[in-house]
Amino acid sequence: MKNQTVSRSPWTFIPTLYFASGVPYVIINNVSTVFYKKLGVNNTQIALWTSLLYLPWIIKMFWGPIVDIYSTKRRWILATQFAIFCCFGLVAFSLQVPNFFFISLAALTIGAFISATYDIATDGFYLLALNPAQQAFFVGIRSLFYRLAVIFGSGILVVVAGFLEVYFNNIALSWTFAIGFSALILAILFIFHAFILPLPESDTQRQPQGATEKIPYWNVISSYFQQEKIGAVLAFILLYRFGEAMLVKLTSLFLLDKPELGGLGLSTSEVGLVYGTFGVISLIVGGILGGFVISKYGLRKCLFPMALALNLPDIFYVYMASAKPSLTLVYPLVSLEQFGYGFGFTAFSVYLMYISQGEYKTSHFAISTGIMALGMMLPGLISGYIQEKLGYPVFFILVCLLTIPGMITLFFLPFKEENKRQTS
Structure with missing residues (x-):
């Protein structure tokens, strides 16, 4: 039985593993803003509390070694999938009680930590279950x-909730069904993965061998912050999407x-x-187009034009x-x-890969993405308060102005080619 599951095709589990990774993330960080708005929560509270839900993805690198050392990645995947199903079930139920905001937010917070842990285990399982050629092929x-x-989360689920609002004439009930439906899908994926996930021989439990196990962990963290021009790199990661984060x-x-109130008044389904x-x-x-352009012309030539593509369309919201x-x-x-966001974000992602080199490149990339999540969380915390004070037109003008600092950081970044020359 074990030999059969070792050789199982990645097509049978990679698509569903990463679909199951995206559903909790988008519901916790994006869809939550929609159903809280429909349930009467004000913009300041929505932006503040849902932005804090980014936190687990910022700090997940600190408990990554626990996932790596204790138990197997496969068990972590199954345990966290079942736990996320339970959290979403609680969210769906909580929308029917008077103090729904506190209960649902607590469940989403727990779900965020579990989902971030699932992501760690899934990425680790990906490296263990696939050979290098398969890893390269399946990244897309x-x-x-x-x-x-x-x-599915921000589109289909929201559209379905909108139709149910009309059918039931009850906003809370419509979202209970919508979130409950997503929980059901995660439960089905849990059962599917329990039977279909392979058992890689390298996916074994490792126990720490004493205090010396802790030394490499801190070396990974410190080596990241010893990189050339790390101040410019950190400023870039935090500021490149500052306006977009707002x-x-x-x-x-x-x-x-x-x-x-200054909005467009669209229905839930229309949104x-x-x-x-x-x-x-x-x-x-x-x-996709951004990846093609960078592969053809190189990151150095594309970085500033792609930053403009990301930021200039923000003026559409002013209009x-x-x-x-x-x-x-x-x-x-x-x-x-x-489209501009996707195009410009590609350059950002590729640069994070460029600076994640050497012995600890996987961990360095995790640190970079954690700092990236921090750069999304901090502006989001205050965005609702600022919007309610300024109104939408002035708020969107401010968003456009806040894109400028991130573009300035581009002129101070070190590049991979420069690092090669210095180390050769």
Whole structure:
């Protein structure tokens, strides 16, 4: 039995593993803003508390060694999938009680820590269950299915909730069914993976051998911060998406808010289609095109133009907040902004890979992505408060201005080619 599962094709489990990774992330960090808005929570509270939900993905590197040392990656995957199912079941139930905000937020917080742990185990299992050639081939496949999970969560799920709002004439009940449906899908994936996941011979439990086990861990952390021009690198990671981080937390709220409050007054289903479906498809296309352009022309030539592609479309929101265009025009404007985001974000991701070199490159990349998540969380914490004080038009103007510091950092970055010359 074990020999059979060792040789199982990655096509049978990689797509579902990464779909199961994307669903909790998008519901916890994105969809939560939509259902809290529909349930009457104000923008300041939504932006503050849902931004804090990014925290586990920021600090997950600190308990990564626990996942690596204790038990197997396969057991971690199954345990965390079942736990996420339980958390989402609690969220769905909590929406039917008066103090739903506290209970659901607590469940989402626990779910965020579990989901971040699932991501650690899944990435580790990916490296153990696939050989190097398969790892290279399936990197695009896993990214595709992660993005499909985003479309499912922020698109299909929101659209379904919108239809149920009309059918039941009850917002809370509609979202109970929607979140409960996502929990059911995760339960099905848990059962599927319990039978289908292979048992790689290298996926064994390792026990720490004493105090010396701790030394490499701290060497990994310290070596990251000893890199050349680390100050410029950290500023780049934190500031490159500063404006976008402010924008993304308020986008759905702006689309949902009534015109008298400065929003566009779209329905839940319309937001699911505009932002969660067509927007995400545009994001995917932009990311694919960005990868092609970088492979053809190189990162150094592409970095600044791609930063402009990410940031300049933010001005579309200034226009929409002022002109209140028809839904027909909202579709292409949101899609173009998301296309630019996907295109420009590719350069950001590739640069993080460029600086993750040497013996600890996997851990260094995890540190970079943790700092990246911090750069998304901090602006999001204050975005709702600022928007309510300034109103949408001035807020979006401020978002555009806050893209400038990140673009300035581009002129101070070290590049891989420079590092090679210095070490050769």
